[in-house]
Amino acid sequence: MNAPATAPAVTPAADEAPAGPRPYSQYVYAYPHKTAYRRLDPRPALRDLWAGEPKDALSLYLHIPFCEVRCGFCNLFTRIGAPEGLTGAYLDALDRQATAVREALGDEPVRFATAAFGGGTPTFLTAAELERLCDIAERRTGADLRAVPLSVEASPATATADRLAVLAERGATRLSLGVQSFVDSEARAAVRPQRRADVEAALGRIREARIPVLNIDLIYGIDGQTERTWRESLDAALAWHPEEIYLYPLYVRPLTGLGRLGADADAAWDRQRLALYRLGRDHLRERGYEQRSMRMFRRADAPATGDEDYACQTDGMIGLGCGARSYTRALHYSFDYAVDMREIRAIVDDWTTRPAEDFGYAEYGRAIDADEARRRHLLQSMLQADGMDRADYRARFGAGPEEHFPGELARFAARGWLDASAPAAGLLRLSEEGLAHSDALGPELFSPAVRAAMAAYDLK
Numbered sequence: 001m002n003a004p005a006t007a008p009a010v011t012p013a014a015d016e017a018p019a020g021p022r023p024y025s026q027y028v029y030a031y032p033h034k035t036a037y038r039r040l041d042p043r044p045a046l047r048d049l050w051a052g053e054p055k056d057a058l059s060l061y062l063h064i065p066f067c068e069v070r071c072g073f074c075n076l077f078t079r080i081g082a083p084e085g086l087t088g089a090y091l092d093a094l095d096r097q098a099t100a101v102r103e104a105l106g107d108e109p110v111r112f113a114t115a116a117f118g119g120g121t122p123t124f125l126t127a128a129e130l131e132r133l134c135d136i137a138e139r140r141t142g143a144d145l146r147a148v149p150l151s152v153e154a155s156p157a158t159a160t161a162d163r164l165a166v167l168a169e170r171g172a173t174r175l176s177l178g179v180q181s182f183v184d185s186e187a188r189a190a191v192r193p194q195r196r197a198d199v200e201a202a203l204g205r206i207r208e209a210r211i212p213v214l215n216i217d218l219i220y221g222i223d224g225q226t227e228r229t230w231r232e233s234l235d236a237a238l239a240w241h242p243e244e245i246y247l248y249p250l251y252v253r254p255l256t257g258l259g260r261l262g263a264d265a266d267a268a269w270d271r272q273r274l275a276l277y278r279l280g281r282d283h284l285r286e287r288g289y290e291q292r293s294m295r296m297f298r299r300a301d302a303p304a305t306g307d308e309d310y311a312c313q314t315d316g317m318i319g320l321g322c323g324a325r326s327y328t329r330a331l332h333y334s335f336d337y338a339v340d341m342r343e344i345r346a347i348v349d350d351w352t353t354r355p356a357e358d359f360g361y362a363e364y365g366r367a368i369d370a371d372e373a374r375r376r377h378l379l380q381s382m383l384q385a386d387g388m389d390r391a392d393y394r395a396r397f398g399a400g401p402e403e404h405f406p407g408e409l410a411r412f413a414a415r416g417w418l419d420a421s422a423p424a425a426g427l428l429r430l431s432e433e434g435l436a437h438s439d440a441l442g443p444e445l446f447s448p449a450v451r452a453a454m455a456a457y458d459l460k
Contacts, residue, residue, distance in 0.1 A: 021440045023270055024249055028383065028442030031376045032366050032450045034325065034337045035457040043361035044331070046104035053316055053328050055105060057113040060143050062094070062133060063321030064117065065348055066124040068157055069193060077323035077337060078120035079344050086352065087125055091132055093352045098140035098320050100359035105318075112143040113315070116151040120323070123158035127166045134170040141318065146171035153178070156194055156202035164209035174213040174244075175206055181222060181229075182236035189223040190250070196236070203240050212303050213243040220276035221250035221269065230276050234283050243302035246295045247280045249273045249439070277436060292385050294438035322351035326362075329373070333365030343460045370397075372447060374404050378428075379445050383438050387422055387429025401428055408444055417441060 026033075066087065067078045082090075102110075115137065125133060137143050151174040152167055159177060167175065179199055181187050187194050206214055216237045220230055237245055250273070281291060289297040317327040325334040335351060338344050368376070374397050381388030394400050402409055409428075412418050417434030419427075434441060446454075 021437075021444070022267075023274055023437050023440050024251065025440050025443045027248075027251065027439055028379060030325070031379050031442075031446070032332065032368075032372065033454060034334060034364075036450045036453040037332070037334060037337065037364045037366050038453065040333070040362055040365050043363055046101060046360050046362060047106070049328050049331055049333075049362060050105050055108060055110045055316070057111060057315045059315065059317040060112045060115040060137065060141060061317060061319045061321075061324050062115075062117050062122075062137060063319065063324040064119040064122040064125060064133070065090075065321065065323050065344070066119065067121045068124060068155065076120065077339075077344060077347075079341065079348055082124075086348075087129055089352045090348070091125075091129060091136065093322075093354060094133075094320055095136050095140060096354070096356040097359040098136050100356055101318060101320065102141050104360055110142055112141070112148055112318075114149050114151075115143055115145055118153050120153075121155050121158055122152055123154040123160075123163050123167075125163075127160075127162040130163055130166045131170070134166070136320075141320075149173050151176060154202075154206075156199045159202040159205055161205050161208070164205055164211070168209045168211050172211050174215060175209075175211045176215040176217065176244075176246075177202065177206065178217045179233075179237065180217060180219040180248075181225070182233040183225075183229045186222045186225055186229060186233075190219065200236075207240065214240065215244035215246060216240070216242045217246045217248060218280075219248045219250050220280060221273040225276070227276070227279055230279060231283065234280055238284075238287055241299070243299050245284060245289065245297045247277065247284075247297065248295055249277065274436065281436075290385075291435070293383055294435050322348055329368065331362065331365050331367055333362035335363055337364070338460045340460050366450075366453070371404075372450070373397075375445050375447055378405065379442055382428060382430060383442060385430075385435060387419070387427040390423070390426050390428055393428075405445070411444070412441060 063077075065078045066082050067080055069080060117133065122133070123130070134145055138145055148171075150170075150172045152172050153176045154163075155178055159175075164175070180190055180192055182196050182199060184194075184196055203214075203216075218233055218237060234245075277294075281297075284297045285291065288300050290300050292298050316329070317325070319326040319334065322335050323337070325332060336347050338347055366372075377393065377396065378388065378401055381393075388401070390400060397404065409418070412434065413420075415433075415437075417431055417437060419429040419431045419434070422429035430438070430441070
């Protein structure tokens with residue numbers, strides 16, 4: 001198989017070539033990235049970390065590190081398959097961790113505003129195991145899954161009727177299905193063995209389960225993909241009237257299946273991905289979808305699923321599971337992290353056998369000082385299509401964003417990445433071209449310390 005960077009199937013005109021930094025540097029879904037975390041010595045007690053933290057609008061995330069296969073582009077913390085008894089032992093450990101974490105939060109009331117099951121593939125678990133997962137979330141942490149938005153990730157092969165029935169009954173409001181491509185040859189090129197007929201059958205089961213929001217993930221930039229086949233995947237997804245569609249550029253990362261083929265990004269692949277992104281963006285907009293970020297498109301008439309009381313920039317997160325991260329105002333923390341399959345297996349096996357007392361401490365993490373807090377807020381606000389409220393930023397941090405980030409914002413403006421009309425509305429907002437270059441803009445806001453820590457990280 002040719003690596004995706006070697007044979008772009010879309011050749012835009014020369015005047016469409018990317019200007020300035022390359023458009024696909026890094027997908028910024030959390031800041032700081034886990035590769036900037038380091039072992040904490042001594043390990044801080046969770047009770048101390050959470051003392052005095054606001055607990056009235058927390059996010060709850062449960063991580064299931066299992067998949068039936070590993071896609072060629074995937075660098076998630078997940079292992080393939082599970083020996084007999086491992087998923088049960090993992091849930092036993094998750095139960096111990098959830099109990100320890102809830103005790104560490106203290107006696108004061110705790111309210112969860114959102115919940116999510118991610119991975120890996122949470123629906124790798126059987127229907128009975130999913131029931132137990134929901135029980136752990138509710139009985140150990142106190143979360144009411146039927147009263148808050150609950151998002152669950154799934155794959156076509158594991159979106160079975162019995163599993164979906166459990167999730168629907170326990171309050172799932174959003175089901176995200178990783179499809180990536182409806183074209184069988186492209187799925188194979190991405191090292192994602194699946195047949196379109198099986199994907200369509202899974203989508204039918206999801207709609208029959210009546211979970212309010214269906215999200216379909218698609219990827220552009222796959223080897224052999226053309227404008228015609230990209231439209232084919234888009235239209236196949238649209239036929240199911242999903243409430244959300246996410247469009248992801250393909251990345252080739254170290255230690256992944258595609259990464260081991262020696263592929264690397266080049267200018268031609270950058271042009272291909274930008275051309276397909278713009279095609280997909282315009283195609284969805286013309287069919288009634290609103291762009292919420294570079295990746296997220298939401299049907300204009302889709303039901304609301306968010307909690308207006310929760311803000312990902314500032315509110316805390318409780319992560320349960322060996323690959324989950326947790327956020328306090330002063331520290332982001334997790335357990336060990338890896339991409340290599342052997343390393344992941346070792347971490348999962350170790351985590352699954354831990355005694356309850358081990359779960360009362362943070363082991364890996366990164367301190368969040370005032371500068372990092374400002375960067376995180378700016379990143380997670382600016383990368384949304386609505387932009388950032390300037391007055392809210394000033395109230396939180398005592399000055400305007402231009403005073404804290406004059407050089408960065410000046411560069412973004414010079415490149416045409418900022419919406420010049422937004423200040424009149426009290427906003428700092430990306431232009432259409434800025435949104436298209438989110439994966440170049442985001443990393444430019446990383447602090448020098450985080451950059452250095454990420455560069456020094458020993459990949460494993």
